[in-house]
Amino acid sequence: MGMLRTENAKMVGKLAVISVGMFAFGYVLIPIYKHICELTGINILSLSERQVPGNGVAGRDVKVPANTQVDKSRTITVEFDANARGPWDFKPAQRSLQVHPGELATVMYEFQNVQNRRMAAQAIPSYAPRQAAAHFNKLECFCFNQYVLEPGEKKQWPVAFVIDPRLSKDVTTITLSYTFFEVGGKTPPAPTEPTAALPAGVVPQGAGS
Template sequence: MNPENRRLLGKLLVIAVAMFGFGYALIPVYRHICEALGINVLTQKDGTVAPPQNTQVDRTRSITVELDSNVQGTLRFRPTTNSVTVHPGEMVTVVYEVVNSQGRTVNAQAVPSYAPQSAMPHFKKVECFCFKQQTLQAHEAKQMPVMFYIDPQLPREVKTITLSYTFIEVAGLAQSPAAGGKL
């Protein structure tokens, strides 16, 4: 091997070792910088892991959400609890129960309403059975969740929100077991 190639090989080895050392030292250096600046800190000073906090939850106030149900048709429909107390920004799940006591399949749709009306734009549903039609087989019961949060921008004078669903049987889509077709 000629001397020029030997020098080039030596330089490349030094560069490779320096790159490895830099990559190896990068993680603890990054962690120390983050701790010093107070960003992206997952461990507390005593070494325990801090649980993540939702900083968008306004714990200085509580809103009572009253749950109501109405039904048009032959279904039984109700919330499993009458009310919940939530902090604005907090994710909450409530459950409604519907029972088809008929001997036939029923298609139905839930229509929500809110009181006061000013709360409507601040009531944010993430998951809801009202987003699509529900098909209930003969004598079937379902537990249906509603996952929501209340926008912290809700006016401070609003202390109570009523969430009401009217569960409406969709005409012409239900099937009779005897007929096997649409009514």
């Protein structure tokens, strides 16, 4: 009996260590991911994006940078993709859009927290081909901030962007993809009982503000 208790205690200890390790990994996942992306040059907000007016606060100062010329002789197909690292719904309102370089365009992304607990999350963008990142200027984007959603809550978030006319003419298609990560350590654990009521309706975020 004594040996059995000892083995059980060891097992409980191992499970506790694993649980703490998983929590810690989830908490630092986004900083680690961003650091890796900075080293590899993928899935990051490009320097040109950070320098565009309005990028600091989503939903404000959405305008085309001064002296931007619209090149109507070229058409770029922008494809939109969404990946969710967790049990929630995340998708673009449309799969593609054709724009001229220098033209302001907007696409909406839809998100719903289908869990029975609050959650905080943040989106990380990526681009294909890689060279397009330096020329894809986002003036407004939900990826600039972290968001907290209640159980069942729905949101629509805009992405307003301009493609730099200096983009190589060999590039005719750009894929903008977002991966949505839960931000560890910022939300309570799942309740033991299901949530009784869910918020209804789609609440736009950032539009018109």
